[in-house]
Structure formats: structure tokens, C-alpha cells
Amino acid sequence: MIQSRRNFLRALPAITVGAALAPAPAIASAAGEEEGKHRWAMVVDVQKCIGCQACTVSCIMENAVPENSFRTIVSTYEVHEGKHTGTYMLPRLCNHCANPPCIPVCPVGATFQRKDGVVVVDGDRCVGCAYCVQACPYDARFINHETGKADKCTFCAHRVDAGLLPACVETCVGGARIFGDLNNPNSKVRHLVDQNKMKVLKPEMGTQPHVFYLGLDERFQGRVEGEGTLWQPSGHGA
Amino acid sequence: MEDKRRSFLRKAAIGGGLTAFAAGFSTTAGRMLDHVLGKDQPKQRLNGNSLAPEFSVNPATGALSINPEQQVSYTMCTGCTTFCGVRVRIDKKTGKVLRVAGNPYSPMSADPPLPFQTPIRESFVSLTRYEEKGLAGRSTACGRGNAVLEQMDSPFRVLAPMKRVGPRGSSQWQPIEFDQLIKEIVEGGNLFGEGEVQGLRALRDLETPIDAQQPELGARVNQVGLMASTNEGRLAFVDRFIKQSYGSLNMVGHGSYCGGAYRSGSGAMFGDMKKMPHAKPDLENVEFCIFIGTAPGNAGNPFKRQGTLIAKARSGNKQFSYVVVDPVLTNADSLAAGDRSRWVPIKPGTDGALAMAMIRWIIEQERYDRHYLVQPNLKVAEASGEASWSNATHLVIVQPGHARDGRYLRGSDLGMVFPEEERYKDKDPFVVFDQVAKKLVVHTEARGVAELFFDGEAQVGADTLKLKSAMSLLREEALKHSLADYSAACGVPLEIIEGLAREFTSHGKRAAVNAHGGMMSGSGFYNAYAVVMLNTLIGNLNRQGGTLVSGGSFKDVGEGPRYNLENFAGEVKPSGIPIGRNVPYEKTSEFKRKKEGGKAYPAQAPWYPNAPGLASEWLTSAINGYPYPLKALILWSCNPLYGVPGLRAQIEKDLVDPKKLPLIVAVDPFINETSAFADYIVPDSLLYESWGWAGAWGGVAVKMSTARWPVVEPKAQKLPDGQAIGMETFFIALAKAMQLPGFGPTGLADNEGQPCSLERPEDWYLRGGANIAWQGKTPVPEASDEDIELSGVARIRPLLEKTLKPEEWRKVAFMLARGGRYQNYKEMFGLRLPPPADPKAHAAPAGAVLAKTSTSAGIKSLAAATVAGAAVHAVKEEAPYPSDWATHRYTKPMMLYNENVGTTKNSFTGKRFSGTPSWHEPAFADGTPVRKKYPEAEWPLQLISYKSPLQNSYSIGARRLRGIHPDNPVALHPDDAARLGLHSGDQVYLETPGGRAKATVILRHGVQRGVVAVEHGFGHRELGARAHRIGDKVQPHEPAIAAGINLNDMGLSDPTRNGRNVFVDPVAGTTVRQGLPARLVRA
């Protein structure tokens, strides 16, 4: 095995991969334009992410994301354990949860879930109170300082509805972001979710995320504490 | 549990900071207020201000409908030197570039690429959800490639010619009419009220020697020099102007301050020190790969392709693992990939010690590929199943005092008769010791294996000569230091060195090692030569899973099948000594004079006979007047003052003085740190508005050319005839004003010798396209009306029809529509290339594949012409071509000993260089070790340069990139920080013997102890960092562009040299930015 051959490099304290399975996707309740037609979801294969931020920038360009805000970004950590130091890349975006805590807090019903699972904000109704921003356990929402509305990843619904792929997926250099319809038994995401132990972020919150992480170290599932930041988006002090 | 977690999570976020995604939350309060104050309602109810899709596709049927308001065109990204094929999405009404992603036909961007024949409509559908095609065939642009479109609309662009009004470098300009610009540059005069300046017409003196005492320097025309950067597809045009047409010898690119040391080290092994061929790992099939001084997926070239393939390999089912050896941890590593990815820290600039240790271990343990190394020539090697060969068995004369000491023994030494001019040249064969016959035979005659470790005497003619095989010399060199000493030198523990060597030799030919820009240290040449030699010890060249040379490009220039873009009546053949002194000192008058005076060495300054053109030496040479001064300098899209370590401090003051360099003209879309010192700045086309045909630099083993064509209207000022001012229009106008040959109404000729014009950029690039279209067995197909419409080529259709012949234009359109021409990707392996049908086709890519079989060992059928979709052309008597041999092979021998290097004398010390890889501690020109001059006691740290995936030397202007990555704090290991009492965020002065800068410190475990790591791409003084006044208007400036520091501002000069100079590698002449002595002082 590769493992035994490569012992010369280090004795690595094994990272225990927890059994925390993804909560079963809420397929039954999902619905597209026609009830139950699509349930959009993303699989992020963390081994494939190279931290190039192509996704981050393409999202900004596609969705006119204002400066200093992000609908998606790739957190990149330098991890030091024992004698070994390595790089960990973790793409983040709205999880399009089946049980989204951001929705019930909206006083005007502006934020809602489409029948295909995409969580969106109705700009005509949003009053910019930011309750949803605070309710999201994933920090996935922000107030767009150009429109004054709550803003977040929409899975590029405007593209998906046109038969296209989300911008970040189209341009993912590592091929880490895989997008598709969980309700389609032949889709790649369906296959991946069925055949692998998927993880989600903060499973204990019971939000039932629909961004699934393949090969995620369980220690990155929760909030990642860190010290020092080499570089980070401008405007967000350390 | 909690505690364990916390200690594991002691980490620094190195990108997309920890709090980044909490952005919304942290800014909520402020935004509430914004909302109260009133904002623009988003354009769409649910989708905010997102763009309208460029097209839509019916996911059930695949039917495509185009958004008539947008255009998607396939062209080239010049966001870095990878030059990927991209798709550019344009708002038709405004001409604004909306977004950029990848071109699905291009192997630089797609994995796998679409077949070349695919109609444009189908290519669009391939990007969509239809049958999930867009997932399988996604074609990408990187973070930078997504962001650089902002540069198109940058407020800092130079859009009209300007002339300085204040002193040089004072940022005061006035606009100047194009005709007046040409007149002043050509005719000279009292241009700045500072006295007479000679114009280009007067400087074009093709007769008078620069110095009658030193005729070898050449004519005075050589005192006009042109500095370029890299071949982004237009270099041949510039070359034609400055060399063949104007007549100067002096044109140089950026290699010597980019990754030149790696290329030189590789060039020594590949036996070509001028073109410097190199090979890259076959990432799709390799089982174990070591990256030393290069960081796949983090930076490097081809950036995205390497990233995609490494990501695929480390997550896939095939056996694969890799190690990145680097003083700093980058995104090349992936903890998520577990044991398949490893980072091994190393002391800066000591990669040669590691590589020589591995070489020593591999030789001592006899784990080299003996079967590969014993082959005496290509033919025998091929017959026994090797796809490449080496000169390991070739014999070298090692007889101090002998006239040919250090040279290979040749056939003529054994009595073969050659005309004098061919003696000891290519046709004069090498000699091996035949193991069966037990005697010396010329390598071309050898029929079986040759002695690998020959070390003895032999009767050669009347002499008894001491001879050693190249392999013996390599072993001898490797044994000079013990493994423990090597380990101490590089800081890599012995067991890791042995582990790496064992693993590297455990996969047959399916292992590889690769290097690149991290080799730019004081011993860069030998470090690189040693590193790449590991590949030869396992004989992996040209083999699947080993290392592969580039498949080359389809040639636009040259004496092509449709147009002659090479020669013309009246063309000048420039001659003389290049200002960078990359020729033997021993051929100069200075040498002769000094030798007669009894002391030939040292030369006034070092010479570099084994190097290509050296920008590293150019400007200091010009200022020192050695070998001669420059009278005029043209800078085209290059920035040596930002990029050459130590240069700014050396010559900044001289550049301000017009007496030292009387005329400086820059052609650039921006004002950069170098062009800020120009007398005139001429705008150039930028990104998607420009022309060009570029190949892959490496890492793509099929033949391909990427097309760049104006998919949007150029923004620069237009001339009365409608042409936008740019590099081409400028040189065409200069040529016209001076009536130079090779430009103008009859500047070009078609393949029948009929004259045609070279008066507009498209005259050159479209005809170059026709040459590409006709290469190989069959020309490319013709574009359909739909291809032309959908691809946006329709916008320039009138140009195509006007410039090209009726039978040509649709073929060129076929390629422009697809953003280039590409050989079928499946032809990477196992295809025997047909012999070139037409010798005029010039299909052989420079340096990539053997073209002419110069020795009898060559095999005729291996010539290099190829076609996209070339039919297998099996020559009857030949065995079937092995399926795991690269289609495009490099067939000259890998040189374990390079006789040109091994017989070159250091022009300072007069001592001979080593001809094999070896380990040398970095030293200055006279041999003084750097650490002797700048001891650790005073300079306890070492600086290194590294890159992020986002910023390069010219990307800082892209606002949204800065938004993600605004600064470059300098990284230090926590142990060093503890010693210095420093914490993350502390302000320090970073000092080297060459400079000082104020910086912010960040602590990282991912840095080798004793190292300060500085990321490249920051510390700009121009590109928008400073306001310039043009006419009576003060231009904007953006302080954020000046963020951070530039390591190159702290580069060293060589204290053992005289005059202005920067510290360079003694063989390659390449600059030094890895391992600079440094210290930190609390600010």
C-alpha cells in the first residue's frame, strides 16, 4: 500500500474519520416547478479543491456581488498537527438547507425556498432587516450594500433555470464542485451521495444542508478556530 | 475532546480568511443604515443583479437558444504566461466584457478538450446541464483569469501616446499626436529641452563599429535594444522589426528573471543551452511525483491544467502520490488528500544538495535504470524498448593539460576523417566502450550495450588518454559529499532523503520530478541540473507516466505553406556581441589583450556563454557601458525594474539621467515601474482586444496553438484609417518612416513570392493563421456560416475577407471560432508521426521534437510534422509504435555530462565549471560564498519569494482580486518569531544587504525555520499606485495597489563585481531571489 511505503515522511497521528453521515436528503419534500421534479444540490470533493478561488471570482462577476461581500469563498487553512503541516481548502456557500433557519425569522416572508430546494430572497419584499443574516449558522448571507437587500448564493438559479450550470461549478479548476439534481437517479450528485459517506457542515444544527462534502475531515465540520490570517478579504479585520 | 480539537485547530488561514464568510454578519449593522438611506432596487426579483444568461438550453433536448444581446467568443487569456484558451462573454451593446471562463476546445482549460471538429453550437451545449455535459467537460478560467477582465476598463490604462514633460520618472506627461510621436522618435532633436537626442534613423548605423578596437561588438545599430517579456503570440512580429528590419542584435525576454535557472539546468541535460528544452511530468499517468521549487495547482505553468490534473490524480483510483519540496507550504499541498500529498520543507536554494544526495543514494544502491543508461545510441535504445536515451556511456577525456580535456572523445579522435568545419561538431560521433567487443567504438556503430562506469586509459591514436564515461563523472561528483553533509546542507533529514529516493525508484518509469521558478537562487543552475537528472536516472523521458516534452505549436511565422513570414528582401542579419554578454569571453578583444598582458582573467564583468539572452545583465551593462552603452531602449510590455531583484536600487538614479541612456520608449497598456522612466509611452492592445498565436509553454504533449483575436473593439486611440494604436501600428509606422524593409505595402510575400502588405496587425496574424491552417497533411476545415455567427467571428469577417485569399479566410475563421488549432488529444501517445510532406512546412516545434536526424543513429520516420487528426502513417518495415511512447518525442541524448558547460571557464576566476550536476553553496562571481560575505551572525534569516494562485507581477490592478487577496504580510516560523519576540501582525523592517522595507509579520508553521517568505506581486509603485499628470489632468490613483512589499526591491548586487550589477547565477546568469541573507528589526 502507498501508506506503508510512505511512512518515511512522517508518523501522522491518524485523523479519525467520524461516522457522522449526512442527514438523509429531504427528497420527498423537495419540489421543482412541478412538485418533486428537481432537488438541486452540490457535492464538494474537498480533495479536488486547489484553493484557486476561481469559483469566488466567477460568482462575483456573474452575480454582481458587491465589494467586500461573498456568496461563496474558499477558506484555506494551514493546519499544524504534531510535526506535520499541511494545507486545507474548504469551499463554502449557502447550503440550501432542507430545514433552513433563515426562513422563519423573516418578518415579511421575503426569504423562501423554491420547490426545487433553492433558498432565495424576494428583493421586492425584503426590507433589509438582516434577521436572516443572523439566523444562518453558516454566515452565508449578507446585506448587499448596493441593493440594501439580503443577498446570498442562489445556486445561480437564473442559470440553472436556463439549463446552465452555476458559475462556480462551470469554472471550478479542480473539478471539486459538482452540481445536479438529487431527484434524477442518473445524476452525478445522486450517484455520489448514494455511494459515499457524505458530510455536511454543522450537522448538529439539524439544518439538513444540501451542499455535501466528500472526504471532509470532521474537524472542519464545525466552526474553525484559527490564529492569524495570512491574507483575507479586505474590509474584514482579523 | 475539546482540548484535542483546539490544538489541532491551531492554524492560520492562508486564504479566504477565517472571518471572511462571516462578512455579512459583521457588516450587518452598517448596512442597515445604508438601507434606510435608500438603495438601488435589484434588477430582478429573485436574482438580484445577476447577469442574464448568455444562452439557454433545453435540458431535455439540448436545443440551444442564444441571448441576442450577448456574445460568447473563444480567445486567449493573458492573465498569466499560461495563455489559456478562454471563452469571453460580451455585452454586445456596450462591448463590455461580462465574464470569462474556459474554452472547451483548449487542452489548457478543459479536461478532456472537445474534438477540434465540433461545431460551435455543440460546443456551447457541451457547457450546459444537458446530459450533465458541462460537468464532464467543464472548461475553466482560474481566479485571476476570472478577474482580469476588469483591467479592460481600468482607469489606469494608457489609451493615447504620451511624452514626458518633466524629468524622467517624474510622472508628468503630455499627450502627443501619433504622427508627431513617430517623427520625434525617428528623427530625434532637442526633444525635451535637455539637448540633442539621436533618433532611431541616425542610430540605425549598420556599418560603423561601436568600437574599432573591438570589432566583435558589431555595428552601432546594436546600441538600440528592445526588451520584451514573453511570447504571448506577438514576439515574432517584434523580432522582425528590431532584428531583421531595423538590424539590431539586441532583443531580450524575461526568462533570466523568471524561471531561467530551471530552464538552463534543464537545457544542460537536454543538450541545448539556448532554447533550453524541458519536460513535465505526465500527471495523468505518473504514480509518484516530486515537485521541487514548483507548486502545481498553486502557481506555475500551465497553471490550471496542472491544478486540474493534480486534483484529479490525488482524488482518483489510480495509484498516485506526490511530494512538494519547498521552503514554504502552499496550495500545492492538500491535507484532505491524506498521505497522497506531502510537504517537505527545505532550506532555500539548496535543492541541489537534496538532488545530489538522492543521486548518490540511487547510484550506490544501484537503483538507477541500468537498461536505459547503457544504451549507446537512439537506434539501439529504441530497439530495446527505450523511448529516449542518454549519453551516460559516452567517454570524456579527463587529462589535465590535454587540448581536449573535458571534451567528449569523438570519432575524429579515433581517426575518422571529417572536413575541418565538421570536426568535433554534430556529425562527429561520440565514443563508447563496447562491452562485448571490449574496445572503443563510435557510439553510432555500437550495436549493443556499452560500459556504463568506464574509468581508465585507452590508446587513442598516438596518445594514451585517460577517459571516463559520463556516468562515472556523475558518480564521482555525487560522491564528493556524504549523505550526511548533503542532508545538513539542505536541512532535509537523511531518512526523508532516502525515503524520497527509494520511492522515486520504486515505480519504474512512472515517477517524475519537476522544478521551475523556485530554482532562482545563487546556485540555481546546478540545483536545477541535479534535480532534472533524477528523471534521467530512471529513464522516464517520452514515456507514459514519466516526463513529456511539449507537443509544440503550429507555426504561424516562418516560411509557411501560405505566406512567407520569415525572410524578405533587404533583411538584415544582425551580428555582434549581445549586450547581456551571453557569449564566450575568450572570443573577445579584451581577452586577447589581457592574455597578451599576461593575465587573461578576470574579465571586467562576467560572461555567460552557456546562457540565452540575459535581461538580468542588460540594463546594468548599458549603464556601465560594458560591453557598450545603449543609445535607445524600447520596452515592450515588460517590467524589469519590478522583476529583477536588486535592479532598481542599482540603476534608478542612472535611468533618470538621459545622458546615460538617451532615449527610452515604452509600449505598454499601463504605466509600470519601468515604463514610468520612459520618454514616451505608446499604448498597446490588452487581453481580449489583441491578436496573437501562442503555444503551450509545456505540460501539453499534443500539438496546439491558441488564437487571440480582437473579440471586442480595441480601446486605444484610433488613427485616421480606423486602426487602434498599439504595438504593431507603432512599429509599422516606425518602419514606414525609416523606409525599412519587411514592412509596408509589399512588406510580406505569399508562398509564391507575390508581394502583399504588412500595414495592419491583421496582415500579419491572419496570414500567420493561414500558415497554421495549412500545416500538416490536410488543411483545417472551413467555418460554417453558423460557426462564424455564433463565435462572434462575424464581427471581424470583413477583415478576414479583405486580408486573406478566398480559399483561406474560412479556414482561418474555423480556427478563430474555436480559439486555436489543436491536435486530437487522444494522439498524445502511441502515434508514429509521418515524415514532413513538405520541407517548407517547417512544422517542427522549436526544441521540442527532433526534426532533423543529424546522426546516423536517427530514425527517419521520427520527423516532427503532424496534423490534428493525423492518420497513422506506418512505414512498413518498422515495428509497431509502442502505445506508451509519447507521440512527440525528444530524441537527442540526455546529457549526464555537458561538455560545453564542463569546458567553460568562469570569466572571473578562470576556473572550469563542472560539467555534471553538482552541489555548490551559493557564491558571488569571484567564488566567495554568499554566507562568507554576509554571515549568519549578521543576517540570520533568508528571504524567499513564492506565489499565490491569485496575484502575479501585473495583476494587482484587478480590484476584485485585491478584494480577496489585498496584501502580502511576510511569513516567519513561530520558532524564529519567538526568538525575535514577534507576533502575527507586528510591524518590522525587513532588511537585506540590498534594501529595506517595512512589512507586517505573520507566523506560519508552513515556513522553513530561518526563512522569511515574501509573496510575489505586491509592493507596486505604479500600475495605478501613484497618480500621473497627463496634460492638465491629474489621473486617479489607488493606494491599495501599493499594498505590501516587493522582494525584488531588496535583491542583492554582487560585492565582488565592479560597477552596477545584480547578483546572478554564475552559469545561467539568472537573477537570485531565493535565499537572500536577511534580518528582521522591529519597527
Ligand code: SF4
Ligand atoms: S474553483 Fe474549484 S478548485 Fe478552485 S477554489 Fe473553487 S472549488 Fe476549489
Ligand code: SF4
Ligand atoms: S492560468 Fe489563469 S490567468 Fe493564467 S492564462 Fe490561464 S486563466 Fe489566465
